[in-house]
Amino acid sequence: NAGVTQTPKFQVLKTGQSMTLQCAQDMNHEYMSWYRQDPGMGLRLIHYSVGAGITDQGEVPNGYNVSRSTTEDFPLRLLSAAPSQTSVYFCASGRGGSSHEQYFGPGTRLTVT
Amino acid sequence: AQKITQTQPGMFVQEKEAVTLDCTYDTSDPSYGLFWYKQPSSGEMIFLIYQGSYDQQNATEGRYSLNFQKARKSANLVISASQLGDSAMYFCAMREGQVNAGKSTFGDGTTLTVKP
Numbered sequence: 115n116a117g118v119t120q121t122p123k124f125q126v127l128k129t130g131q132s133m134t135l136q137c138a139q140d141m142n143h144e145y146m147s148w149y150r151q152d153p154g155m156g157l158r159l160i161h162y163s164v165g166a167g168i169t170d171q172g173e174v175p176n177g178y179n180v181s182r183s184t185t186e187d188f189p190l191r192l193l194s195a196a197p198s199q200t201s202v203y204f205c206a207s208g209r210g211g212s213s214h215e216q217y218f219g220p221g222t223r224l225t226v227t
Numbered sequence: 228a229q230k231i232t233q234t235q236p237g238m239f240v241q242e243k244e245a246v247t248l249d250c251t252y253d254t255s256d257p258s259y260g261l262f263w264y265k266q267p268s269s270g271e272m273i274f275l276i277y278q279g280s281y282d283q284q285n286a287t288e289g290r291y292s293l294n295f296q297k298a299r300k301s302a303n304l305v306i307s308a309s310q311l312g313d314s315a316m317y318f319c320a321m322r323e324g325q326v327n328a329g330k331s332t333f334g335d336g337t338t339l340t341v342k343p
Binding site for chain 1: 231326333
């Protein structure tokens with residue numbers, strides 16, 4: 115099992131550019147989530163999904179879109195990058211129900227200039 | 228209102244001693260789960276320990292234990308016999324509700340430095 119994979123590891127964007135951060139898991143997990151971590155702070159939830167075709171907003175969804183067409187993949191789209199979106203982005207996945215599992219990917223460090 | 232509060236931005240501990248990292252939480256949901264994660268300087272998030280709101284006993288995982296005081300809404304992490312490799316950022320997090328849906332709220336973390 116590769117676990118939770120994220121690509122790219124690093125990315126630099128100019129203000130106004132768009133891009134997609136990729137996240138994939140091979141553990142057949144029900145839920146997947148995207149978090150961002152700003153310097154010196156904890157993780158904040160952007161969007162999450164409890165299954166293919168089902169997504170919902172987290173605490174800080176503005177400026178981001180997600181979709182979940184398969185169980186394995188949960189891409190995060192930045193529509194028009196802003197310097198305020200400079201952050202480290204973590205994808206996580208886990209089994210639903212009464213499980214407490216949450217596996218994190220290695221993160222993508224995004225800089226918007 | 229802050230749902231997870233970690234009041235210690237930084238902590239120091241001598242190698243081989245025990246250390247307690249504080250976490251208080253706020254929720255009106257009777258069903259919730261509390262987590263601790265370690266984030267070393269390399270950046271990955273490492274799961275350490277979990278405590279469910281209905282668990283009768285405090286959770287333990289090797290050198291980690293969670294001091295769960297439900298009435299006080301606190302979930303402190305105790306690391307026994309600290310090692311140099313324990314130097315890292317530590318995050319407390321909470322999941323509300325019975326179903327695990329990937330919606331966790333994190334505190335701002337505590338940076339632990341273990342001195343030789």
